[in-house]
Amino acid sequence: MKRDLPYVVRQAQIKARTDNSLKEILFSYMRKISEFKENQEKIKYVREELDKLLEEESKGTACEKGCHYCCFHPIAVSEIEMNDILKDFPRVDKDRLKAQKSLFLDYKEIKYEDRACVFLENGECSIYEKRPIVCRLTHVKSEPKNCHFENDQENVEHLPVLKSSLLVGAYYMGHPEIDLIPNLINHSE
Numbered sequence: 001m002k003r004d005l006p007y008v009v010r011q012a013q014i015k016a017r018t019d020n021s022l023k024e025i026l027f028s029y030m031r032k033i034s035e036f037k038e039n040q041e042k043i044k045y046v047r048e049e050l051d052k053l054l055e056e057e058s059k060g061t062a063c064e065k066g067c068h069y070c071c072f073h074p075i076a077v078s079e080i081e082m083n084d085i086l087k088d089f090p091r092v093d094k095d096r097l098k099a100q101k102s103l104f105l106d107y108k109e110i111k112y113e114d115r116a117c118v119f120l121e122n123g124e125c126s127i128y129e130k131r132p133i134v135c136r137l138t139h140v141k142s143e144p145k146n147c148h149f150e151n152d153q154e155n156v157e158h159l160p161v162l163k164s165s166l167l168v169g170a171y172y173m174g175h176p177e178i179d180l181i182p183n184l185i186n187h188s189e
């Protein structure tokens, strides 16, 4: 199932339509990513480049260490990322996985605790070094508590990490098969 690109990525792409310097940055990332033959190499490049860019671009973030409100929101990943993650981290919270599959596939209401990402363990990301690129990209300027799932998301102000968003947009242009994390995990009970 195809999912929408993250908000900041869409905003960066809209800006690039009318700004030639941003357009050139987007195209240069597309060219660079296409140079890698293997999908593993592509995702490795995107993760490393993204972390470098965000060292600068995430200055001014209101996100705090230990905060994990965003881990209660549905996270979309490419199938390639998900396979790469599961290769090294095959263990997920199966109860949460089952609950989230019923939420996303059958629209059944589930408990707040069950909305936590299946990789969140004791308030920490258990796959931190391989966490999805969307998780790396997400930074806010507004109060972290605004990101709480049950709060009005209109009050969440994203940090416009422009180059990072163009990089992620360039990667997703070649990999449109993105979906929510639980939909890409097939664990038999």
Ligand code: SF4
Binding pocket: 068, 070, 071, 072, 075, 117, 118, 119, 120, 121, 124, 125, 126, 127, 128, 131, 132, 135
């Ligand atoms: S992969 Fe890690 S950072 Fe991303 S939502 Fe899950 S627990 Fe949070």
